[in-house]
Each structure stands twice: as C-alpha cells, then as structure tokens.
Amino acid sequence: MRRGLVPGLLTLAFLVSFVGLALVALLSADTGMPSPSGAFGGRFDVTVWRSLRFTLLQAGLSTLLSVLLALPVAHALARRPHFLGRLWLVRLMALPLGLPALVAALGLLGIWGRQGVVNHALAALGLSEPISIYGLSGILIAHVFFNMPLAARLFLSGLERIPGEHWRIAANLGMGSLSLWRLVEWPVLRGLLPGVAGLIFMLCATSFTLVLTLGGGPAATTLEVAIYQALRFDFDPVRAMALSALQIGVTLGLLLALRLAAPAPEEATTLGRASRRFDGKSLAPRMIDVVILGLAAVFVAAPLAAVAASGLAARPLRLLSEPAFQQALATSLAIAAASALICVALSTCLVTARLSALSMRRRSLPARLIAGASDGAGSLVLLVPPVVLGAGWFLLLRGFGAIGHFAPIIVILINALMALPFATRILSPAIATHHARTGRLAESLGLAGWNRLRRIDLPCLARPLLMALSFAAALSLGDLGAVALFGSQDLVTLPYLLFSRLGSYRIQDADALALLLGLVCLALTMAGTPGRGHRAEREGRPI
Structure with a gap:
C-alpha cells in the first residue's frame, strides 16, 4: 500500500505549486498604487464585513435547504430501484451541475422571474405580491437548483452501497421504516453529511455568476464578487488577496467543524450479492415517494x-453550420476531455494516498499528515477563487510574451482543479468500499500493479470513474470563469460564445446556444449514468 503514497505526494506538490505560484504573482504585482505592506488590516472596511455576513448567510441557508431537500429525494430513489423513468430522473439530477450558471439563470428567470410562470400563476389566483427572483430569495432558489440534485446523487450513491445482507437481516427482524432509517440508512448518511454539506457550502460561498446575476444590488454582494471587483475594476491585488485570505480562513474553519461533526462510516464485509430492499411496499410510502420525486423532478426540469422553449423558438439548427459554433464546440469538447481526465487522475491519486496512509499498521505523524492533506486537498482548491487563480497566472505568464500560447493549458488545469472536489466526493467512498472488500483478498493472491488494476479495480470501479469523468467534463464544458480571463479569437468556448452574444444583445443566438450547450451537457451526464444491463436488471442491482 505504500506505493500509493508516491502519486499522492506528487499530486499534493502539484496542487500547492499551481495555487502558490498564482498567489505569489498576485502579491508581487506592481499596481502603481500605494498599499499597506506586510498587513491586510487596512484593506478591511465596513463593506468587507457586510460582504462577509451576506456570504455566510446565503451559503449557510443554501446548504441547509439543499441538504434537507436532498435527503428525502435520495431516500425515495433508493427505496424505489425499479420504476419507469428512474434512470432518466437520476440523469436529470446530474444535469444542473453541468449547466453554465448563466444558462441556468436564464431558465430560473423564465420560471421564477417577474414575468415567469410562477408569478403568472400567482397573479391568476389573485395574489398581488409576486415572488422576487432578485436578492437573497433568488440566490437561494438558484443555489438549491444547482446543489440539491448534487447532494441527492451523492446520498443515493451511499445508500446504494449498503450491503444486501443488511436489508435481509432487517427484513428477518421485522424492522419498520423508522428503525431502518435509524439503524441502517442514517449511519451511512451521517458519515457522508459533513463532506456533502462542506462541498455545497464552499460552492455557495464561492458562487460568482449567480450572485452577480441575481444579487440585485450592493446589499447582496459576496466576498467572491468583491474579489472580482477588486481585480477587474480597481486592479488592487493586495485587496483581492486580503479578501481571499478572509474567505479562506472563515470557510476553512467551518469545514473543519463540519469534518469533526460526524465520524466516517465503517465499511462492512459483504459477499457482494444483489441488494434488495423489502421496505416501502404499502400504499402510503409509495404515494409519499411519488410526491417527493414528482416535486423534485418539476423543480429541476x-x-x-x-x-428549451426559448432555445427552440430561436431555431438552434441554423447555428450548426456556423464556423464560430463549430470551432467553439470543438474547443469546448477538447478542453472538457483533457480537464476531466486530469481531474480524475488527480482525485484517484489523492484518495489512494489517503487510504495507503491510513492502512499503515503504525500511523506515524507523517502518515497522518499525508492522510489529512490528501483528504483536504480536494476541497481546499475551492477555497481559492477561480478568478484569483486565473488572474495570478495571467500576471505570471504576461512576462513570457504571448499569453495565448499558454491559455489552453491554464484553462484546462483550472477547470480540472475546480472539478476536483466533485470527483473526490464520488471516488473516495467508492474506492474506500472497494479496498475494504477486496484489499486483503488481492494481497493474499499476490495481485498488484497492472494485474490488480485490470482484473479487480477497473471492473469494480468503472461506474464511479465514469460518473466522475462525466461530472468533471460537464463542469469544464460549462465554465466561464477561466475562459473569461484567457478567452480570445483563438480560444472561444461555447460559454464564452454565449456570453459574447449576450453582450452584443443577440438574444436569439444566446437562447439557441443555451439550448445546444444544455444538450451537450445532457449527453455527458447520460454517459456518466449508463443504462442497466439485462443481467443486472434480473438480479436487482441498483443503478
């Protein structure tokens, strides 16, 4: 197992170097303006503390709502492994994560905006006060739209890994729904909850496009937006670094508190038989699950x-023959594929290094440090805003001449790092479960290296690896942050093309591009949630 430490250490060194060089470039930038040296205290004022309060408020409420709504959705999906359309519902839950925030904001405005479907329905009922999509309420709706499906899928993956023997024992003991939840399901979810909640909190705390679009004014400014303003409008890297340090310190403290809130679940030994649940067969649980899944599907769809409606009205097929669209599509797919492969490789190295360090008989201080660093590195990259990474590398590469030569590589690496927390959350429990169930057997058989990877690891981990690849590719495909800094005529992606068409008020082109981009993301999520084979269907394996 010690061989797994080397790739993990190399990955940690790469992450520290990539982030550290960007921060050093920002700190050493010559702005031509006087700034306090050696301290950030002069950069904090009333507006900074107001931004911090709003950041924590909206991120905390968004996380709470997303997790509370995701738990019943995941429970209903796990309890109903067979029903018409379940596979498409699971795929639907993965689609918001791959959508660009700007595209999702347009869709949310069409439903929750002043002229949206919900407010028209309320007006027809005689309610004069419409729902406001701007401000805190709009930010919460948007964050729940993005993060509730993500949390539901992560919780569902944990519930589907419960050994089939547990359900048979529970059925033999005649456990009811409450006992099953308390003794079988909740121990698994409790171990996943700190990681999922921490991931969603970081996503909401570092949200940029949604807050900028739906914030509605200075009162709804987060630290991420303040960092962008400091770099984009004031070009004050010192203030941006001070805001970044404040954001990192606050969110890191909350993440450590979440990590200590619940222990990691222990993996149980299993014979690997098909998992079959025996609960929820009566009419009342069926109806409850139908209502929960129906409401979740409507909220996301x-x-x-x-x-889709606005995109179809804009005749999207006419864009397929445009050279600009073809070039943007090819560029987006190439960047997405490269960043997804790099992201999954880095995630696998980090997870394997953590497990290797924890499996040592004598857990020395270096082993514990490696395990902790590997566990936190996947989430730590989210603490450093993408706009800070992009600005740092922009300044760093500016001295080497044409930035366009390095732009694709930097965009790929930033996208890979931003998807790292998602891939780690998907792969970590799957690899831990796989090693707990097959590690001793593989060692007793003398399987190692390529033979173990080909015969044991890849067949068992194919589905989580494919899911992580599709998530990372969809995130990279819909990213605008890194491309907004490095984009040019030679580097145009679909989100960048959509943003430019919106900026030039070509609304029909923007609607058509939003639909086409959503279809590409849908194809990626379908690839990450493969269909069920006939044998698996007969054996009752979870999808």
Missing part, C-alpha cells in the same frame, strides 16, 4: 424546459 422546469428551468430546463424554459431554456
């Missing part, structure tokens, strides 16, 4: 339907 309605904004997507709004994007």
Whole structure:
C-alpha cells in the first residue's frame, strides 16, 4: 500500500505549486498604487464585513435547504430501484451541475422571474405580491437548483452501497421504516453529511455568476464578487488577496467543524450479492415517494424546459453550420476531455494516498499528515477563487510574451482543479468500499500493479470513474470563469460564445446556444449514468 503514497505526494506538490505560484504573482504585482505592506488590516472596511455576513448567510441557508431537500429525494430513489423513468430522473439530477450558471439563470428567470410562470400563476389566483427572483430569495432558489440534485446523487450513491445482507437481516427482524432509517440508512448518511454539506457550502460561498446575476444590488454582494471587483475594476491585488485570505480562513474553519461533526462510516464485509430492499411496499410510502420525486423532478426540469422553449423558438439548427459554433464546440469538447481526465487522475491519486496512509499498521505523524492533506486537498482548491487563480497566472505568464500560447493549458488545469472536489466526493467512498472488500483478498493472491488494476479495480470501479469523468467534463464544458480571463479569437468556448452574444444583445443566438450547450451537457451526464444491463436488471442491482 505504500506505493500509493508516491502519486499522492506528487499530486499534493502539484496542487500547492499551481495555487502558490498564482498567489505569489498576485502579491508581487506592481499596481502603481500605494498599499499597506506586510498587513491586510487596512484593506478591511465596513463593506468587507457586510460582504462577509451576506456570504455566510446565503451559503449557510443554501446548504441547509439543499441538504434537507436532498435527503428525502435520495431516500425515495433508493427505496424505489425499479420504476419507469428512474434512470432518466437520476440523469436529470446530474444535469444542473453541468449547466453554465448563466444558462441556468436564464431558465430560473423564465420560471421564477417577474414575468415567469410562477408569478403568472400567482397573479391568476389573485395574489398581488409576486415572488422576487432578485436578492437573497433568488440566490437561494438558484443555489438549491444547482446543489440539491448534487447532494441527492451523492446520498443515493451511499445508500446504494449498503450491503444486501443488511436489508435481509432487517427484513428477518421485522424492522419498520423508522428503525431502518435509524439503524441502517442514517449511519451511512451521517458519515457522508459533513463532506456533502462542506462541498455545497464552499460552492455557495464561492458562487460568482449567480450572485452577480441575481444579487440585485450592493446589499447582496459576496466576498467572491468583491474579489472580482477588486481585480477587474480597481486592479488592487493586495485587496483581492486580503479578501481571499478572509474567505479562506472563515470557510476553512467551518469545514473543519463540519469534518469533526460526524465520524466516517465503517465499511462492512459483504459477499457482494444483489441488494434488495423489502421496505416501502404499502400504499402510503409509495404515494409519499411519488410526491417527493414528482416535486423534485418539476423543480429541476422546469428551468430546463424554459431554456428549451426559448432555445427552440430561436431555431438552434441554423447555428450548426456556423464556423464560430463549430470551432467553439470543438474547443469546448477538447478542453472538457483533457480537464476531466486530469481531474480524475488527480482525485484517484489523492484518495489512494489517503487510504495507503491510513492502512499503515503504525500511523506515524507523517502518515497522518499525508492522510489529512490528501483528504483536504480536494476541497481546499475551492477555497481559492477561480478568478484569483486565473488572474495570478495571467500576471505570471504576461512576462513570457504571448499569453495565448499558454491559455489552453491554464484553462484546462483550472477547470480540472475546480472539478476536483466533485470527483473526490464520488471516488473516495467508492474506492474506500472497494479496498475494504477486496484489499486483503488481492494481497493474499499476490495481485498488484497492472494485474490488480485490470482484473479487480477497473471492473469494480468503472461506474464511479465514469460518473466522475462525466461530472468533471460537464463542469469544464460549462465554465466561464477561466475562459473569461484567457478567452480570445483563438480560444472561444461555447460559454464564452454565449456570453459574447449576450453582450452584443443577440438574444436569439444566446437562447439557441443555451439550448445546444444544455444538450451537450445532457449527453455527458447520460454517459456518466449508463443504462442497466439485462443481467443486472434480473438480479436487482441498483443503478
């Protein structure tokens, strides 16, 4: 197992170097303006503390709502492994994560905006006060739209890994729904909850496009937006670094508190038989699950339907023959594929290094440090805003001449790092479960290296690896942050093309591009949630 430490250490060194060089470039930037040296205290004022309060408020409420709504959705999906359309519902839950925030904001405005479907329905009922999509309420709706499906899928993956023997024992003991939840399901979810909640909190705390679009004014400014303003409008890297340090310190403290809130679940030994649940067969649980899944499907699908309706009205097929669209599509797919492969490789190295360090008989201080660093590195990259990474590398590469030569590589690496927390959350429990169930057997058989990878690891981990690849590719495909800094005539992606068409008020082209981009993301999520084979269907394996 010690061989797994080397790739993990190399990955940690790469992450520290990539982030550290960007921060050093920002700190050493010559702005031509006087700034306090050696301290950030002069950069904090009333507006900074107001931004911090709003950041924590909206991120905390968004995380709470997303997790509370995701738990019943995941429970209903796990309890109903067979029903018509389940596979497409699971795929639907993965689609918001791959959508660009700007596209999702357009869809949410079509449903929750002043002229949206919901407010029209309320007006028809005689309610004069419409729902405001701007401000805190709009930010919460948007964050729940993005993060509730993500949390539901992560919780569902944990519930589907419960050994089939547990369900048989529970059925033999005649456990009811409450006992099953308390003794079988909740121990698994409790171990996943700190990681999932921490991931969603970081996503909401570092949200940029949604807050900028739906914030509605200075009162709804987050630290991420303040960092962007400091770099984009004031070009004050010192203030940007001070805001980044404040954001990192606050969110890191909350993440450590979440990590200590619940222990990691222990993996149980299993014979690997098909998992079959025996609960929820009566009419009342069926109806409850139908209502929960129906409401979740409508909440997620309605904004997507709004994007589809406006996109179809804009005749998207006419864009397929445009050279600009073809070049943007090819560029987006190439960047997405490269960043997804790099992201999954880095995630696998980090997870394997953590497990290797924890498996040592004598857990020395270096082993514990490696395990902790490997566990936190996947989430730590989210603490450093992408705009800070992009600005740092922009300044760093500016001295080497043409930035366009390095732009694709930097965009790929930034996208890979931004998707790292998602891939780590997907792969970590799957690899831990796989090693707990097959590690001793592989060692007793003398399987190692390529033979173990080909015969044991890849067949068992194919599905989580494919899911992580599709998530990372969809995130990279819909990213605008890194491309907004490095984009040019030679580096145009689909989100960048959509943003430029919106900026030039070509609304029909923007609606058509939003639909086409959503379809490409849908194809990626379908690839990450493969269909069920006939044998698996007969054996009752979870999808």
